[in-house]
Amino acid sequence: MTSTTMSIPRIFDRPKSTSGIWSWLGTVDHKRIGTLYGITAFLWFLVGGIEALMIRAQLARADSDLISPETFNQLFTMHGTTMVFLVVMPMSAAFFNWLIPLQIGARDVAFPRMNALSFWLFLFGGLLINVGWFTGDSPNGGWFGYAPNSGITFNSGSGMTFWAIGLSILGVASIAAGLNFIVTIFNMRAPGMTLFKMPVFTWMTLITSVLLVLAIPVIGVALIQIGTDRLYGTNFYNSINGGDPVLWQHMFWLFGHPEVYILILPAMGIVSEVLPTFSRKPLFGYPFIVFSGIGIAFLGWFVWAHHMFTVGLGPAATSAFAISTMAIAIPTGIKILNWMATMVRGSIKINTPMLFSISFIAMFTIGGLSGVMHAAAPSDAQQQDTYFVVAHFHYVLFGGALMAIFSGIYYWWPKMTGYMLNDKQGLVVWFLMLLGFNLQFAPMHWLGLDGMPRRIFTYSSEQGWEGLNALASTGGLILAIGILTFLFNVWYSKRNKVMAGNDPWDARTLEWSIPSPPPHYNFEQIPEVEYRDDFWYQKYPELLEHEDGHVPAPAGAQDDDEAAHDEHGGHGIHLPDMSYYPIMAAAGVAIGMGGLMAGYWVIVVGGILGMWGIIGWSLEPVNDPEPDVEH
Amino acid sequence: MPEDNQTKKLLTHDGNGWWDLPRTHQEQKDPPREGPIGDPWFKQAWDFVTYAGVSHASVRGYLFIAVILSIFTFLEWRLFSIEAFGDSGRNAIMLAMSAVKFTMVVAFFMHLRFERKYYSFIFGAAMALGIGVFLALLLLQRHHGVG
Amino acid sequence: MAQQAITEYHAEAQDTTYNTSTGLSNRKLLMWAFLASDVMFFGTFIATYLVYRNRSLVGPYPENVLDIPITTISTFVLLMSSLAMVLALHYVREGAKGPGRFWIAMTAFLGLVFIIFQVVEFSTFVNEGLTPRTNLFGTTFFILTGFHGAHVTIGVMWLLMLLYGSFKGTLRSDNSLDLEIAGLYWHFVDIVWIVIFTVVYLVTANDGAPPGAPPFIHGG
Numbered sequence: 001m002t003s004t005t006m007s008i009p010r011i012f013d014r015p016k017s018t019s020g021i022w023s024w025l026g027t028v029d030h031k032r033i034g035t036l037y038g039i040t041a042f043l044w045f046l047v048g049g050i051e052a053l054m055i056r057a058q059l060a061r062a063d064s065d066l067i068s069p070e071t072f073n074q075l076f077t078m079h080g081t082t083m084v085f086l087v088v089m090p091m092s093a094a095f096f097n098w099l100i101p102l103q104i105g106a107r108d109v110a111f112p113r114m115n116a117l118s119f120w121l122f123l124f125g126g127l128l129i130n131v132g133w134f135t136g137d138s139p140n141g142g143w144f145g146y147a148p149n150s151g152i153t154f155n156s157g158s159g160m161t162f163w164a165i166g167l168s169i170l171g172v173a174s175i176a177a178g179l180n181f182i183v184t185i186f187n188m189r190a191p192g193m194t195l196f197k198m199p200v201f202t203w204m205t206l207i208t209s210v211l212l213v214l215a216i217p218v219i220g221v222a223l224i225q226i227g228t229d230r231l232y233g234t235n236f237y238n239s240i241n242g243g244d245p246v247l248w249q250h251m252f253w254l255f256g257h258p259e260v261y262i263l264i265l266p267a268m269g270i271v272s273e274v275l276p277t278f279s280r281k282p283l284f285g286y287p288f289i290v291f292s293g294i295g296i297a298f299l300g301w302f303v304w305a306h307h308m309f310t311v312g313l314g315p316a317a318t319s320a321f322a323i324s325t326m327a328i329a330i331p332t333g334i335k336i337l338n339w340m341a342t343m344v345r346g347s348i349k350i351n352t353p354m355l356f357s358i359s360f361i362a363m364f365t366i367g368g369l370s371g372v373m374h375a376a377a378p379s380d381a382q383q384q385d386t387y388f389v390v391a392h393f394h395y396v397l398f399g400g401a402l403m404a405i406f407s408g409i410y411y412w413w414p415k416m417t418g419y420m421l422n423d424k425q426g427l428v429v430w431f432l433m434l435l436g437f438n439l440q441f442a443p444m445h446w447l448g449l450d451g452m453p454r455r456i457f458t459y460s461s462e463q464g465w466e467g468l469n470a471l472a473s474t475g476g477l478i479l480a481i482g483i484l485t486f487l488f489n490v491w492y493s494k495r496n497k498v499m500a501g502n503d504p505w506d507a508r509t510l511e512w513s514i515p516s517p518p519p520h521y522n523f524e525q526i527p528e529v530e531y532r533d534d535f536w537y538q539k540y541p542e543l544l545e546h547e548d549g550h551v552p553a554p555a556g557a558q559d560d561d562e563a564a565h566d567e568h569g570g571h572g573i574h575l576p577d578m579s580y581y582p583i584m585a586a587a588g589v590a591i592g593m594g595g596l597m598a599g600y601w602v603i604v605v606g607g608i609l610g611m612w613g614i615i616g617w618s619l620e621p622v623n624d625p626e627p628d629v630e631h
Numbered sequence: 632m633p634e635d636n637q638t639k640k641l642l643t644h645d646g647n648g649w650w651d652l653p654r655t656h657q658e659q660k661d662p663p664r665e666g667p668i669g670d671p672w673f674k675q676a677w678d679f680v681t682y683a684g685v686s687h688a689s690v691r692g693y694l695f696i697a698v699i700l701s702i703f704t705f706l707e708w709r710l711f712s713i714e715a716f717g718d719s720g721r722n723a724i725m726l727a728m729s730a731v732k733f734t735m736v737v738a739f740f741m742h743l744r745f746e747r748k749y750y751s752f753i754f755g756a757a758m759a760l761g762i763g764v765f766l767a768l769l770l771l772q773r774h775h776g777v778g
Numbered sequence: 779m780a781q782q783a784i785t786e787y788h789a790e791a792q793d794t795t796y797n798t799s800t801g802l803s804n805r806k807l808l809m810w811a812f813l814a815s816d817v818m819f820f821g822t823f824i825a826t827y828l829v830y831r832n833r834s835l836v837g838p839y840p841e842n843v844l845d846i847p848i849t850t851i852s853t854f855v856l857l858m859s860s861l862a863m864v865l866a867l868h869y870v871r872e873g874a875k876g877p878g879r880f881w882i883a884m885t886a887f888l889g890l891v892f893i894i895f896q897v898v899e900f901s902t903f904v905n906e907g908l909t910p911r912t913n914l915f916g917t918t919f920f921i922l923t924g925f926h927g928a929h930v931t932i933g934v935m936w937l938l939m940l941l942y943g944s945f946k947g948t949l950r951s952d953n954s955l956d957l958e959i960a961g962l963y964w965h966f967v968d969i970v971w972i973v974i975f976t977v978v979y980l981v982t983a984n985d986g987a988p989p990g991a992p993p994f995i996h997g998g
């Protein structure tokens with residue numbers, strides 16, 4: 001059909017190989033991109049974990065001088081930045097990528113090459129933030145980068161500049177991914193899957209994507225501002241020329257609170273899939289869970305100043321934000337009650353994913369409760385900047401988000417790889433992590449209420465904080481052992497494979513109707529959806545209390561002989577061809593932005609590479625015309 | 632044409648475009664263009680503004696919008712040096728004119744007026760959120776000046 | 779097969795229903811969602827400008843440099859480029875190659891004129907002593923309008939690529955969606971400017987030295 005094609009010179013041919021390094025560099029397959037996200041995020045998780053262990057080692061004893069104050073600042077800054085932006089967010093992205101097309105019955109996301117671009121930008125952005133470990137000055141202004149402390153006047157190294165540059169690249173990656181999933185979920189659902197027949201994980205992904213698309217620009221602008229302040233001497237946060245530190249706080253938390261829901265909503269989606277499967281009951285109150293997710297996302301925009309209660313915004317503003325913050329606990333509570341009601345009277349099956357999900361509920365509830373405690377502004381005046389807040393957000397982020405992510409890993413691992421993770425070892429992992437986690441973070445509640453400030457590199461033995469700190473550090477060690485056990489679990493299960501089959505858990509959603517691991521094209525035939533949890537009712541039509549007596553066609557007709565077909569085989573399935581332009585464009589952006597620190601010629605090199613990538617991309621058809629196929 | 636009915640209809644949906652407006656030329660895809668004498672230009676312009684269900688409009692319709700935009704821009708410039716309304720009055724008028732121009736471009740040049748409501752919802756929601764959040768921010772920052 | 783949305787490459791532009799769950803085009807939905815994101819982007823910059831209004835510690839202040847008549851002209855130019863854009867789309871859709879190309883080129887040209895206005899404006903301000911480093915007004919003004927100018931520049935490049943495509947035969951009436959999406963971006967940049975023109979120029983152009991700050995003396 002396209003008689004004339006434009007192209008610009010290629011260095012390499014369009015990648016075609018299905019194995020080896022090029023098959024990864026040029027991939028546009030959502031499953032491979034999901035794997036890349038997952039592995040990268042897990043590696044960062046190990047890095048962030050080591051940073052945390054060093055922090056805990058320093059704090060284990062009073063008056064310790066294991067680590068210098070400056071290094072300590074770098075450690076807690078990088079720990080927070082890494083865990084939020086390089087671990088929890090991309091872990092969620094890994095699940096989005098793997099699961100969304102499978103759950104909605106599609107062959108890929110709406111924009112496969114843009115999806116690849118998101119990943120490569122994320123990878124390079126993360127590397128830029130971590131450049132500091134090699135130049136000697138890592139970012140040291142906290143994950144919230146409070147100005148003017150993060151400005152050039154008080155912080156002259158290159159660390160915070162790399163932080164701003166790297167984070168803005170991550171921001172672009174997140175926006176691109178968010179846009180992609182919004183379009184995918186709106187537009188690529190299987191026939192019959194209306195919005196309210198979508199799995200809850202898909203719903204939470206949609207809501208998260210909307211938040212990403214709307215919230216990331218705010219931090220993007222703030223990073224541009226602090227970046228130009230640092231690089232070119234503008235005055236946004238330069239207090240000598242009138243720059244206002246409070247404005248930075250507004251900007252950061254205006255993004256920051258939606259961001260915490262970006263971190264937790266996918267986790268809520270995961271447990272909403274795991275709990276019904278192992279309770280063998282439909283999710284209780286599906287519409288309530290969905291609508292409270294939407295409510296959280298909306299209200300989450302109007303609570304940001306609860307991070308600024310001690311700034312002195314005035315009684316009216318403070319009360320308003322205290323009230324809105326308490327209000328947000330309502331939809332959160334609704335969700336918790338619905339998850340518990342899902343388990344009530346279910347025939348519960350206890351295994352690793354289920355235990356992680358149940359721990360999610362328990363730990364997240366504790367974190368939510370301490371959240372409501374500092375929603376009360378007067379009491380927050382005591383808690384602000386103490387370890388009590390550290391306890392709060394670790395209960396919601398580790399006890400919440402990460403527990404759910406581990407639950408998701410154990411739950412979907414068989415789908416992604418084809419074999420099970422050993423459940424006995426999984427129980428050990430779960431036990432060690434839950435124990436270590438609580439030992440590490442529960443004492444911080446008491447430390448915080450006793451007045452121990454956060455972000456201090458040491459404390460005097462006269463304070464009487466040594467015992468609880470030692471306990472916390474021990475907990476950290478146990479947690480680390482738990483993670484190592486997890487690695488062993490993966491290694492062991494890979495060595496002694498127990499194949500999973502299509503549907504090892506007798507689960508409910510569409511991804512379990514196809515082989516594990518799914519073929520390149522996911523669905524040989526795009527499924528037609530009639531009910532929420534359609535796959536479940538295909539397996540158990542007798543469970544339908546449907547008046548008209550309509551019985552859906554039995555499942556299983558389609559999983560016989562996939563191996564016989566490749567993606568261009570006789571089904572007319574068209575998948576987008578591979579492309580190396582995404583990685584090229586991403587590298588160009590990263591080099592160009594990094595060049596702001598290195599010199600103009602680097603910017604030029606990056607700019608040329610990036611332009612080449614983008615122009616080549618836009619001229620490259622999604623599919624190269626196939627010589628022997630008539631259109 | 633019953634005038635009051637029209638204004639009432641302006642505020643309701645027809646489930647298709649933005650507003651429930653009279654559908655002239657319901658059968659024809661492209662409204663006839665009869666030229667300046669047979670069919671006055673403002674009638675065509677009115678048709679363009681009110682005709683729901685068509686994804687593109689006549690050149691005249693676009694010119695009509697462009698003329699309005701230009702007139703408003705000109706008025707803004709004149710208004711800038713008029714002090715009769717006081718500072719806040721002047722600002723209010725200018726913001727209102729700006730809002731009209733904004734809506735014109737979004738509704739007609741960006742076709743939102745003729746599109747499915749999804750797009751209007753997406754853009755409208757972002758605008759509402761942005762305005763809400765940033766007005767709150769400005770309110771919070773009011774007392775933080777040097778003055 | 780219901781789901782061939784991955785490659786809606788040759789989709790009919792005029793046909794408003796696509797083979798997707800919502801019937802909307804993937805790429806158009808993407809563009810609108812992106813514009814929603816850009817609303818927050820410019821919203822943040824504009825809010826910053828307003829937060830820092832009347833908070834510069836030294837001059838030049840807006841009243842010393844902003845030139846309303848000239849900016850009215852450049853605003854008019856950008857508005858007219860939006861008109862050129864819709865005309866371009868109109869003719870490309872009708873399959874009128876010549877007028878289509880002419881109006882695409884005209885859109886890009888007017889965009890370019892706007893950028894030239896901005897470059898001249900920036901250099902005038904610098905000559906009058908206002909740089910992004912001078913004071914809060916300079917900082918917020920230059921970065922806000924600069925990012926807007928960057929958007930215009932990207933739009934011009936995009937249009938030029940489409941113009942090239944119209945000669946090469948990749949932009950035709952049956953895939954005028956390519957142009958329509960570029961048009962959405964272009965009009966969005968225009969409406970951002972409508973807001974900037976009002977907020978940054980008309981409303982604040984009379985701002986002088988805030989209380990406590992020294993007045994600005996030219997050449998002083």
Ligand code: HEM
Pocket residue numbers: 144260261263264306307325326328329332367368369370371372374375380383384385389392393396397400401
């Ligand atoms: C019931 C819901 C919640 C409420 C009422 C709540 C309330 C609060 C409040 C008032 C603070 C400020 C404390 C202070 O600095 O003095 C805070 C801090 C924080 N919250 Fe929450 N929160 C809730 C849920 C969450 C969730 C779900 C997450 C993340 C997944 C989260 C993450 C954080 C983080 C990271 C901080 C600390 C930020 C920092 O200062 O570095 N919160 N929370």
Ligand SMILES: [Cu+2]
Pocket residue numbers: 256257260303304306307
């Ligand atoms: Cu918060």
